[in-house]
Amino acid sequence: MRRFLLLCQFIAPLLSTALYLGTASTISLEAKKLSAGAETGKPLAMSSNDSTNEESGDDQKSAGKIEKLKQREATLARLLAEVRLEKLATLRSRPLTIGVVGFGRFGQFIARTFSKHGRVVVTSRSDYTDIANGMGVKYVPLSDPSAFLSEGLDVVVFAVSILSFEKTIQDFAPHFHKYVSHLNGQPGPLVVDVLSVKEHPRQVLLELLPKECDILCTHPMFGPDSGKNGWQGLTFVYERTRIDGVILDPAYERSFHQLTQEESGTADEMAGSFVELGSGKIHTVHENSEAHVEGMDRMERFLSIWEEEGCRMVALSCANHDAYAANSQFITHLMGRILGSQGLHSTPIDTKGFESVLKLMGNTMADSFDLFYGLYKYNQNSAETIRKLKVALDDVVDNLQKMEQNDNSSPLWGKNGTQNTNEKETGKNHQENLVSHL
Ligand code: NAP
Numbered sequence: 001m002r003r004f005l006l007l008c009q010f011i012a013p014l015l016s017t018a019l020y021l022g023t024a025s026t027i028s029l030e031a032k033k034l035s036a037g038a039e040t041g042k043p044l045a046m047s048s049n050d051s052t053n054e055e056s057g058d059d060q061k062s063a064g065k066i067e068k069l070k071q072r073e074a075t076l077a078r079l080l081a082e083v084r085l086e087k088l089a090t091l092r093s094r095p096l097t098i099g100v101v102g103f104g105r106f107g108q109f110i111a112r113t114f115s116k117h118g119r120v121v122v123t124s125r126s127d128y129t130d131i132a133n134g135m136g137v138k139y140v141p142l143s144d145p146s147a148f149l150s151e152g153l154d155v156v157v158f159a160v161s162i163l164s165f166e167k168t169i170q171d172f173a174p175h176f177h178k179y180v181s182h183l184n185g186q187p188g189p190l191v192v193d194v195l196s197v198k199e200h201p202r203q204v205l206l207e208l209l210p211k212e213c214d215i216l217c218t219h220p221m222f223g224p225d226s227g228k229n230g231w232q233g234l235t236f237v238y239e240r241t242r243i244d245g246v247i248l249d250p251a252y253e254r255s256f257h258q259l260t261q262e263e264s265g266t267a268d269e270m271a272g273s274f275v276e277l278g279s280g281k282i283h284t285v286h287e288n289s290e291a292h293v294e295g296m297d298r299m300e301r302f303l304s305i306w307e308e309e310g311c312r313m314v315a316l317s318c319a320n321h322d323a324y325a326a327n328s329q330f331i332t333h334l335m336g337r338i339l340g341s342q343g344l345h346s347t348p349i350d351t352k353g354f355e356s357v358l359k360l361m362g363n364t365m366a367d368s369f370d371l372f373y374g375l376y377k378y379n380q381n382s383a384e385t386i387r388k389l390k391v392a393l394d395d396v397v398d399n400l401q402k403m404e405q406n407d408n409s410s411p412l413w414g415k416n417g418t419q420n421t422n423e424k425e426t427g428k429n430h431q432e433n434l435v436s437h438l
Helices: 002-040 050-093 105-117 129-135 145-149 162-181 199-208 290-308 318-340 352-366 369-377 382-405 423-436
Strands: 097-101 119-124 138-141 155-158 190-193 215-220 235-243 312-315
Touching: 050 290, 097 105, 097 145, 105 119, 105 129, 105 290, 119 145, 129 138, 145 162, 155 162, 162 199, 162 369, 190 199, 190 290, 199 215, 199 235, 199 318, 215 290, 215 318, 235 290, 235 318, 290 312, 318 352, 318 369, 318 382, 369 382
Parallel strands: 097 119, 097 155, 119 138, 155 190, 190 215, 235 312
Antiparallel strands: 215 235
16 A cells, blocks of 8 residues: 555556646746746837847747757656656565575564565574575675675665664675766665664664665564564564655654645645655655655665555654663563563462563563573663663652651561561561561
């Protein structure tokens, strides 16, 4: 559906441009006639002497020539529109070739699904030839990035650890530069990251990749555990970061959803429009740039894979993602790790709540510690989340202690499980015991 709507979006402007040029030529001829009079400084009706007749004849000749040129221009625009449509249709009929860099736990998980939608080539530090063969995808060693890029990749997805991302891109960057330099001005591959933090990869990709590579920053908010039965209803966050060298302004929130009709132009331009970083210029899917139209189309085709798999698509700036994620995803991993380090395990009397706790521990501990550390180190909001959690723990314990201070009754057991006879003394001991353990 997304693809069909996009095709309609492309056809309409191309044809209307051609039609506009045809109509404009007639209008401009009339304007030319009027302005000819204005330029000579004489009223149009004043043609009584010979020199005026000559001038008027020259004007008519030149107007006739302009009219012919405009008609040719309109014909060429129509032809160009037809060629572009045919080119897009040809591109669409060919499935995407997707490269995945980092064929670990998550890389394998997404590559398996990508292989249902297109050709997949993977590369990784470790040798995954057997797993790749079993999945029906091609494996190329990471030691040979040029061989990987020369596989005719439309999209390159980086699924390496957060910690190794910058170094991996640094190593790849010269190969991308060399690769696009041989493309004679044609756009390079679309580069996508799937890191669980977003500001960091956004900055690295913008800084190190050649401008011929479009950039899409994404975070599938699920993994091999939560997505083992399919991706239906699972959240997929993305920011269209750069298309055809134009960087989207992440501060302009409405770019991520929809500009208003007043902002973007026509009603059908609203969906694909965004505001350029720096200049504030509004770009639409109807740009008079083939690279923009093709880049946008390729990005939409890649996003369609997630959409077709049933993901809940959320367009969001990388900055906002990190702010939300610190207080949702990071705190989940943090609690899972804290609970995991207590050595909790199932008992014969587990409540539903405790079953959820064990599940949380299992899910978070299954991810690598590198991933957890990456969430902490590369999300500038994570330290604040830890600080708030510590304050909250202190507050809760303070409340318990205050209540206990005002409480005259106390349990019958004492320290070390011995029975107490003095209730007041036991309450005090109990509190001291609690405090000394914090
Ligand atoms: P991870 O521990 O974060 O990353 C493992 C991957 O990174 C492997 O492919 C590994 O390659 C590669 N790698 C590690 N150190 C490397 C280095 N120094 N140089 C080159 N490659 C290196 O575990 P993961 O779960 O597979 O996550 C991969 C990415 O997906 C991360 O960025 C993570 O944030 C993101 N993500 C994960 C999940 C999830 O649920 N797990 C969900 C959404 C997004 P080798 O295997 O070849 O050693």
